Amino acid sequence: xxxxxxxxxxxxxxxxxxxxxxxxxxxxxxxxxxxxxxxxxxxxxxxxxxxxxxxxxxxxxxxxxxxxxxxxxxxxxxxxxxxxxxxxxxxxxxxxxxxxxxxxxxxxxxxxxxxxxxxxxxxxxxxxxxxxxxxxxxxxxxxxxxxxxxxxxxxxxxxxxxxxxxxxxxxxxxxxxxxxxxxxxxxxxxxxxxxxxxxxxxxxxxxxxxxxxxxxxxxxxxxxxxxxxxxxxxxxxxxxxxxxxxxxxxxxxxxxxxxxxxxxxxxxxxxxxxxxxxxxxxxxxxxxxxxxx
Amino acid sequence: xxxxxxxxxxxxxxxxxxxxxxxxxxxxxxxxxxxxxxxxxxxxxxxxxxxxxxxxxxxxxxxxxxxxxxxxxxxxxxxxxxxxxxxxxxxxxxxxxxxxxxxxxxxxxxxxxxxxxxxxxxxxxxxxxxxxxxxxxxxxxxxxxxxxxxxxxxxxxxxxxxxxxxxxxxxxxxxxxxxxxxxxxxxxxxxxxxxxxxxxxxxxxxxxxxxxxxxxxxxxxxxxxxxxxxxxxxxxxxxxxxxxxxxxxxxxxxxxxxxxxxxxxxxxxxxxxxxxxxxxxxxxxxxxxxxxxxxxxxxxxxxxxxxxxxxxxxxxxxxxxxxxxxxxxxxxxxxxxxxxxxxxxxxxxxxxx
Numbered sequence: 287x288x289x290x291x292x293x294x295x296x297x298x299x300x301x302x303x304x305x306x307x308x309x310x311x312x313x314x315x316x317x318x319x320x321x322x323x324x325x326x327x328x329x330x331x332x333x334x335x336x337x338x339x340x341x342x343x344x345x346x347x348x349x350x351x352x353x354x355x356x357x358x359x360x361x362x363x364x365x366x367x368x369x370x371x372x373x374x375x376x377x378x379x380x381x382x383x384x385x386x387x388x389x390x391x392x393x394x395x396x397x398x399x400x401x402x403x404x405x406x407x408x409x410x411x412x413x414x415x416x417x418x419x420x421x422x423x424x425x426x427x428x429x430x431x432x433x434x435x436x437x438x439x440x441x442x443x444x445x446x447x448x449x450x451x452x453x454x455x456x457x458x459x460x461x462x463x464x465x466x467x468x469x470x471x472x473x474x475x476x477x478x479x480x481x482x483x484x485x486x487x488x489x490x491x492x493x494x495x496x497x498x499x500x501x502x503x504x505x506x507x508x509x510x511x512x513x514x515x516x517x518x519x520x521x522x523x524x525x526x527x528x529x530x531x532x533x534x535x536x537x538x539x540x541x542x543x544x545x546x547x548x549x550x551x552x553x554x555x556x557x558x559x560x561x562x563x564x565x566x567x568x569x570x571x572x573x574x575x576x577x578x579x
Numbered sequence: 580x581x582x583x584x585x586x587x588x589x590x591x592x593x594x595x596x597x598x599x600x601x602x603x604x605x606x607x608x609x610x611x612x613x614x615x616x617x618x619x620x621x622x623x624x625x626x627x628x629x630x631x632x633x634x635x636x637x638x639x640x641x642x643x644x645x646x647x648x649x650x651x652x653x654x655x656x657x658x659x660x661x662x663x664x665x666x667x668x669x670x671x672x673x674x675x676x677x678x679x680x681x682x683x684x685x686x687x688x689x690x691x692x693x694x695x696x697x698x699x700x701x702x703x704x705x706x707x708x709x710x711x712x713x714x715x716x717x718x719x720x721x722x723x724x725x726x727x728x729x730x731x732x733x734x735x736x737x738x739x740x741x742x743x744x745x746x747x748x749x750x751x752x753x754x755x756x757x758x759x760x761x762x763x764x765x766x767x768x769x770x771x772x773x774x775x776x777x778x779x780x781x782x783x784x785x786x787x788x789x790x791x792x793x794x795x796x797x798x799x800x801x802x803x804x805x806x807x808x809x810x811x812x813x814x815x816x817x818x819x820x821x822x823x824x825x826x827x828x829x830x831x832x833x834x835x836x837x838x839x840x841x842x843x844x845x846x847x848x849x850x851x852x853x854x855x856x857x858x859x860x861x862x863x864x865x866x867x868x869x870x871x872x873x874x875x876x877x878x879x880x881x882x883x884x885x886x887x888x889x890x891x892x893x894x895x896x897x898x899x900x901x902x903x904x905x906x907x908x909x910x911x912x913x914x915x916x917x918x919x920x921x922x923x924x925x926x927x928x929x930x931x932x
Binding site: 321369372373376378379380382383384386387388389390391392393394395396397398508511512515519547549550552553556557559560563564567 | 842896911
């Protein structure tokens with residue numbers, strides 16, 4: 287039982303990071319119908335910048351975090367402006383290849399600047415383990431979960447009540463109508479890329495604190511696809527719930543199936559992906575408007 | 580008799596037969612013969628290193644033509660080419676080493692097995708398209724690779740398998756030149772097959788499915804049949820490319836067929852030109868030679884800027900990504916279109932109207 291709970295807690299924490307990254311992914315898809323295969327690289331860049339600020343420049347964690355977020359936001363803006371803007375309204379394959387190209391470009395930059403070896407964050411959260419009943423949890427996990435939950439709540443409220451959040455939802459609903467109501471659709475696209483980069487880098491920093499930082503973290507960018515699809519590509523609550531489900535599934539598979547078939551953990555999200563595509567392609571909460579043939 | 584030294588000023592087709600002709604202008608036939616003749620004597624002129632590079636380019640071109648049949652002509656996106664290459668390579672490896680079959684039997688079988696696997700993963704394409712299909716093929720890539728690297732008894736797991744070069748009539752194709760000719764014959768066969776495919780009923784159906792699948796179905800095209808067929812035909816060529824590559828490098832292992840490979844192949848058809856057979860070949864050559872040229876450039880530059888070698892891997896990714904994005908923005912129809920523009924320009928030169 288303790289083992290089960292331990293796996294559950296790990297799954298929830300990893301799942302919360304997935305939820306955060308998937309939130310960024312869904313946001314971009316919702317606003318501009320673009321599929322971002324470079325989400326993993328956003329995460330990577332945010333993590334490395336925060337790490338460099340802390341270790342090389344000796345900046346306190348919170349300040350470094352804020353600087354990272356500002357930088358990620360700017361990066362999102364710039365990328366939308368320079369790379370993605372020409373692809374609005376282009377066929378899906380152009381969009382997919384453009385973001386794949388972008389991911390290769392960003393990954394290359396990361397490799398040139400920071401190399402391939404794994405680095406660790408300095409101790410930021412206290413290391414006395416927290417006891418929840420029988421389960422022993424490291425404080426990093428608890429903090430990650432708290433931060434993610436706060437962010438998820440913040441964004442839910444942001445989309446519901448803030449002016450720009452409402453503008454984003456309006457754009458996602460109907461671009462033409464949004465334009466005629468005086469909403470700057472271009473601005474909305476830029477903001478959604480910026481937010482997406484920001485939430486990914488938060489996810490990256492938290493994950494970096496748990497597992498250490500190396501370039502294979504960008505693989506999360508691929509895992510986010512099953513997460514987003516499970517929840518429904520255009521549903522923000524879907525991304526959050528999907529994140530937790532995939533995180534828990536992955537952790538359980540890692541705990542119970544890995545001893546039987548090694549490495550099955552990595553492939554579970556994709557098996558889920560195939561099942562969703564076969565039985566419920568619009569996901570749990572997505573709009574059912576896929577063109578069928 | 581027309582003056583042979585005067586350029587054509589356009590293509591004037593007066594009958595359907597001319598419109599369907601493989602050589603739109605009769606003179607092109609001789610240019611094609613000249614190009615084929617050049618590449619036939621290529622290994623006799625150039626040193627072995629270049630012959631090896633040409634072989635790799637040619638193998639990539641076979642795979643790229645296969646992928647282009649699926650993505651460029653039928654409009655079905657596949658991010659799983661890497662894994663299909665692996666299926667081809669491993670099929671041939673297992674058949675030749677475990678069952679002791681000859682290469683000449685295992686080679687077509689590798690194509691057929693890959694075609695079957697491709698058709699299997701093509702079945703979802705009936706319901707999915709665009710982004711959703713891309714995800715389904717991505718899942719195929721991950722799952723196939725997982726099976727390959729974990730079915731230890733059959734595939735040798737992560738260590739991979741060692742293969743032999745094929746022999747023909749007692750003559751081993753172990754030299755670069757011998758293997759080059761093997762590749763060359765198969766590439767020519769593949770290119771001619773693909774070009775003729777799109778002059779036939781089946782190929783036209785593929786293009787109709789790409790342009791508008793609903794309209795195609797209304798016109799009596801069986802969507803399911805043609806989509807699965809496109810997956811099968813495409814995977815067949817990807818599979819034989821995989822088998823050729825496996826026997827050329829003499830090793831198959833899971834990391835040779837990662838998602839990076841899938842992306843490289845997509846980049847090939849994109850840079851070359853979606854929906855163009857010659858474009859696939861240009862793109863394959865371009866993407867295969869890119870790291871080689873880059874390496875040469877870095878070695879030259881590192882004389883002046885020491886420490887540049889260290890960033891080669893990263894720089895290669897940067898250039899690769901940048902090229903994809905730049906082609907998409909400035910010439911989405913790729914090298915094939917650039918070449919066509921160049922020809923059109925000279926057709927009308929010096930009067931551009």
